[in-house]
Amino acid sequence: MLHAIDPMRVPFHPSPFGKCCGKYALTWLAIATTLASCGERVGDTTRARSDAPNILLITVDTLRADHVGAWGYERNTSPSMDAFAAKSIVFERAYAPAPWTMPSVASLHTGLYPSAHTIQRPRAALPEEVVTIAEILQSEGWSTASVTSNSLLAERFGYGQGFDFYDTGDAIDHAYISTPGVTKTAKDFLADFSTSDKPFFLSVLYFDPHYDWLSHDKGFAAESAGRLDGGETIHELRDMAKEGAGLATAELALLRDRYDEEIRFTDDGIGDLLAELEKLGLAKNTVVLFTADHGEEFMEHGWLGHTRFLYDGMIHVPLAIFDPRTSAAPPQRISQPVSTVSVTPTIVELAGLDEGKYEFGERSLAPLVRGSKDFPFGLVFSEVNFKAAQKGNEEKEAHFKAVIDGTTKFIRVPGKPIFEAYDTSVDPQEQDNLMSGPEAGALRLKYNPHIANWTKTQVERAYEPRTVIYTDQDLERMRDLGYLDSAAD
Numbered sequence: 001m002l003h004a005i006d007p008m009r010v011p012f013h014p015s016p017f018g019k020c021c022g023k024y025a026l027t028w029l030a031i032a033t034t035l036a037s038c039g040e041r042v043g044d045t046t047r048a049r050s051d052a053p054n055i056l057l058i059t060v061d062t063l064r065a066d067h068v069g070a071w072g073y074e075r076n077t078s079p080s081m082d083a084f085a086a087k088s089i090v091f092e093r094a095y096a097p098a099p100w101t102m103p104s105v106a107s108l109h110t111g112l113y114p115s116a117h118t119i120q121r122p123r124a125a126l127p128e129e130v131v132t133i134a135e136i137l138q139s140e141g142w143s144t145a146s147v148t149s150n151s152l153l154a155e156r157f158g159y160g161q162g163f164d165f166y167d168t169g170d171a172i173d174h175a176y177i178s179t180p181g182v183t184k185t186a187k188d189f190l191a192d193f194s195t196s197d198k199p200f201f202l203s204v205l206y207f208d209p210h211y212d213w214l215s216h217d218k219g220f221a222a223e224s225a226g227r228l229d230g231g232e233t234i235h236e237l238r239d240m241a242k243e244g245a246g247l248a249t250a251e252l253a254l255l256r257d258r259y260d261e262e263i264r265f266t267d268d269g270i271g272d273l274l275a276e277l278e279k280l281g282l283a284k285n286t287v288v289l290f291t292a293d294h295g296e297e298f299m300e301h302g303w304l305g306h307t308r309f310l311y312d313g314m315i316h317v318p319l320a321i322f323d324p325r326t327s328a329a330p331p332q333r334i335s336q337p338v339s340t341v342s343v344t345p346t347i348v349e350l351a352g353l354d355e356g357k358y359e360f361g362e363r364s365l366a367p368l369v370r371g372s373k374d375f376p377f378g379l380v381f382s383e384v385n386f387k388a389a390q391k392g393n394e395e396k397e398a399h400f401k402a403v404i405d406g407t408t409k410f411i412r413v414p415g416k417p418i419f420e421a422y423d424t425s426v427d428p429q430e431q432d433n434l435m436s437g438p439e440a441g442a443l444r445l446k447y448n449p450h451i452a453n454w455t456k457t458q459v460e461r462a463y464e465p466r467t468v469i470y471t472d473q474d475l476e477r478m479r480d481l482g483y484l485d486s487a488a489d
Contacts, residue, residue: 052199054286062210064295077263080271093337094319100307104293111344111360115458118465120385126158127463133344134162143200149178149207179269194280213258216265221257225250292317310402336377380404410447
């Protein structure tokens with residue numbers, strides 16, 4: 001049974017692995033279901049649900065780990081996420097490869113760092129030659145669908161590669177409350193998939209914790225504080241932060257409280273979606289991965305929002321994986337740092353496919369999900385190479401690379417003698433720069449070569465960059481989301 005979605009919202013984006021004609025995704029799913037039920041080959045392989053898992057990837061936009069209960073937050077922002085984490089492999093120190101949506105989501109879906117897949121700044125698009133997790137699974141017989149509510153992830157920017165369905169019907173604007181619509185659409189997809197013998201890959205991205213920070217009557221946020229009543233734009237807030245004494249303590253607390261209400265509201269949608277998975281009888285064979293694309297800062301380092309820096313507030317994100325098929329690994333918490341670049345290779349391996357066929361930027365975490373006690377943890381990297389799509393936005397420009405080694409984070413500006421280093425075990429807020437102390441020379445000698453070698457590897461494997469022409473609407477959305485000021489080209 002197919003659900004009633006306007007087919008114009010979900011144009012079919014065929015995979016280069018197995019192209020098939022079809023005007024709309026709705027038509028394609030009907031054809032694919034029919035062929036699968038007749039035992040025909042769809043793509044390269046037809047797989048029955050009995051010998052391959054379903055995959056559900058849940059990503060929350062702008063969710064920093066330390067505002068989630070399972071990652072140590074004292075406020076009840078995330079009961080559904082916490083309940084899921086309680087039965088999962090929880091990665092306490094997962095890091096996003098970039099501090100904003102476009103490069104980080106591309107990395108989640110390709111297993112490549114931003115400098116390799118080349119989406120690092122506005123007007124970039126994913127090169128068609130880059131292989132996505134949706135393309136890999138589609139070519140192996142999975143039905144694939146995505147529900148996203150962030151307009152920066154439009155299909156024309158390459159994010160639809162490999163998806164039979166790519167629904168952006170709730171990617172409207174930053175002031176739109178999208179969680180209910182995303183949840184409903186995702187549940188409709190689950191209902192459709194439950195009638196087929198084919199395994200499915202469903203990627204769901206929730207947007208609401210992103211600015212605007214709205215109140216949802218969760219009991220965390222007051223109506224106003226100081227000069228703020230909730231109607232300020234992100235640009236007005238940043239201007240207030242730069243003027244005089246900046247944002248007062250009570251004003252910053254109100255912004256954090258509204259952010260927490262957004263998280264709690266989104267958590268309700270995630271709980272509803274996971275309950276539907278159980279209700280439809282799909283949970284027993286569905287691997288679920290939960291993560292975020294990046295975090296958010298509230299003036300801890302002089303900035304409100306994200307994109308600008310590689311501090312933990314912007315790149316430390318939740319990551320939890322639950323595979324119902326294995327009893328080898330009980331719920332556990334992993335304290336060593338890992339990268340969300342590992343998500344794609346992990347999915348490939350958990351799906352029973354050959355990870356070695358692909359050149360990913362990080363190793364699969366599947367051995368940990370299966371209970372391995374001998375996992376080769378290594379260095380983790382993050383980067384930002386942001387330059388705005390318009391002139392006059394120099395404040396937004398950011399160029400940093402970071403390496404995380406255990407509890408040490410080393411940050412540098414490429415091509416300049418600007419360095420930072422922090423011991424996050426004793427300085428989780430990253431306020432005490434070790435490069436101002438006696439160990440500065442040793443840190444520079446140790447970590448500069450790591451960043452240099454890693455950068456060389458990314459450049460060698462990088463794809464030819466692809467760009468798109470931004471419309472006036474694209475630029476306006478970038479301004480509304482806080483990535484651009486109002487300057488003209």
